[in-house]
Amino acid sequence: MTTAASSASRLVLRANLITQIAIGLVCGIALALAAPDVARSTGLLGDVFISALKAVAPVLVFFLVAASIANHKHGxxxxxxxxxxxxxxxxxxxAAVAVIASFAxxxxxxxxAPEVAGTPPGGIIGVLKNLLLSAVANPVKALIEANFIGILSWAILLGIALRHASPATRSxxxxxxDAVSRIVRLVIRFAPLxxxxxxxxxxxxxxLDALLGYGRLLSVIVGSMLFVALVMNPLIxxxxxxxxxxxxxxxxxxxxxxxxxxTRSSAANIPINMELCKRLNLHEDTYSISIPLGATxxxxxxAITITVMTLxxxxxxxxxxxxxxxxxxxxVSSLAACGVSGVAGGSLLLIPMACNLFxxxxxxxxxxxxxxxxxSVVQDSAETALNSSTDVLFTAAACPQADAVAAAAQA
Structure with a gap:
């Protein structure tokens, strides 16, 4: 028995990351069904993993974007x-798919429903104002609060300024x-746990009891997202x-x-997407900017969530x-979606703005x-999965395709 368990453990450890994540998923479901009280205590593992990703993502984005721009060669x-x-x-x-699904x-x-804490923006002008203020936020505060608009703006400005620095500084x-990227890879290895x-x-x-009463609404939202992921995005x-x-x-x-x-956070998934772009042999100067930008x-x-809920x-x-x-x-939904923060539930407070149209x-x-x-247990998870995976998909589509397609076929 001990030998069999040891062999099984070695097989799991040698498996690729996706296989290990699938094993963790199945084990988590089994534990929740068999021993709910014990399962509640495992939340610490998830909290630590998400906190580590959220902590390293802003630093990674800042240095990766700044280094990419600073070392970019003319031409x-x-x-x-x-x-x-x-x-x-x-x-x-x-957004158009969501409208059609809502009519169908x-x-x-x-x-x-009970009242919700939080103040929605007053309109598109409010969203654009928030974006502008985020872009000129204090850089230290932007890093602490994971304000990716501010992080991107300061990283781009610093990278442009450092293009005229000495080779030693840029190196x-x-x-x-590279050091931050190695830390990210270490954190990602703990994704299965x-x-x-x-x-x-x-x-x-x-x-799942709380979700049963809203099954039709969830079906329209998730169905629209699946259609976009499996039909619309491939067509694009x-x-x-x-x-x-x-x-x-x-x-x-x-x-x-x-x-x-x-993870239910586009920001937390940035390191995962960076690693995937690297394995797909995409253009580093492109994905080091497009992935953080896409998460924002x-x-x-x-856009689907805002549209379906409003209709x-x-x-x-x-x-x-x-x-x-x-x-x-x-x-309006598309513009508002650009102002969504890369955190769980970020799109919901923009629904009142869209409702004002009617x-x-x-x-x-x-x-x-x-x-x-x-x-949101299902809606926000599916929304983030679509958002984040599309960042890599469209980056790969815009880059030269030979290496990316070959790597994707082998993956």
């Missing part, structure tokens, strides 16, 4: 502009970036690359979406929604937000 090609175009197209397409499967809500910046604790404690605490990638997109799509879903689903502005899942509120109140207003909602009062809209928090 060396980058692919940031095509990536940004794909981010924009993908987010707008996701209209959903009504029971608006008797030191590269060395610091962290996900085991997250799954076990979440299932033991919440269960095929349009860009003229290659079979599915090896790359499935690689991104398997190696990025799974961890993002459980590429929010297709958030559900409109259907509940008997408000007729015409096609021009639906198209305007797509644009004259829905803030009091009613905040009840919709409360329902969003009830279903």
């Amino acid at each position: 060396q090609p980058t692919h940031i502009r095509p990536v940004l175009m794909l981010y924009l197209v993908g987010t707008l397409a996701a 499967f209209p959903t009504t809500l029971v608006l008797n 030191m910046l590269n060395d610091v970036s 962290g996900i085991f604790g997250l799954v076990a404690s979440t299932l033991a605490e919440s269960g 990638v095929f349009w860009k690359t003229r290659r079979n997109p599915y090896p790359l799509v499935f690689t991104c879903l398997r190696e990025s979406a799974i961890t993002a689903f459980f 502005i590429n929010m297709a899942g958030a 559900a509120a409109a259907h509940t109140l008997g408000i007729a929604v015409d096609i021009p207003t639906a198209l305007l909602l797509c644009v 004259g829905i009062s803030t009091d009613v809209a905040m009840q919709v937000v409360a329902i969003g928090f009830i279903i």
Whole structure:
């Protein structure tokens, strides 16, 4: 028996990270079903893992972006502009899918949910104002608060300024970036234990009972996200690359979406995406900027959540929604999604702003937000999985494809 257990342990340790995460997931579910009291105590493993990722991600982004820009040689090609175009197209397409799904499967809500703490922005102007203020925030405060807009803006400015520094200075910046990256890889190795604790404690605490009453709403939201992940995004990638997109799509879903689903934070998943881009042999000067930027502005899942929840509120109140207003909602949801923070539940407080398009009062809209928090165990996890995996997918689509496709096919 001891020999068999030892052999099994060696097999698990030699398995790749995705296999180990799958084992941790299955073990977490089994523990939550068999011993809920014990499962609740494993939440510490998940909390430590998420805290470590969130702690290292801002530092990694700052030094990686600054080093990439500082060491960029004149005339060396980058692919940031095509990536940004794909981010924009993908987010707008996701919002359009959410509108179509909401019309095809209209959903009504029971608006008797409790009030939610928090103040939503007053409109698009409020969102843009917050983005601008975040960009000029104190750099030290931005690092402490994981304000990725501020981190990106300061890293870009520092990188540009250091392009004229001595080779020794730029080399030191590269060395610091590499050292932080090694720390990130160490943290990622503990992902199976962290996900085991997250799954076990979440299932033991919440269960699925709270979700059953909102099954139709969840089906529309998650169904829209699955459609975007498996149909719309592959079409966009095929349009860009003229290659079979599915090896790359499935690689991104398997190696990025799974961890993002459980961390529920695009910011925390940045190190995972960086590592995946490196394995796909993507252009480092591109992904070192596009991945942190995507975690901030590429929010297709958030656009879906905002759109579906807003239209559900409109259907509940008997408000007729015409096609021009639906198209305007797509644009508003997409712009609002760019202002979503890369943390769990970031999209929900933007629902009242979208509800204002239909004259829905803030009091009613905040009840919709409360329902969003009830279903967020699944909704926010699926949203983050779509957002984060799409960052890698569109970055790979915009980069030269030969190496990426070959690596994805082998993964």
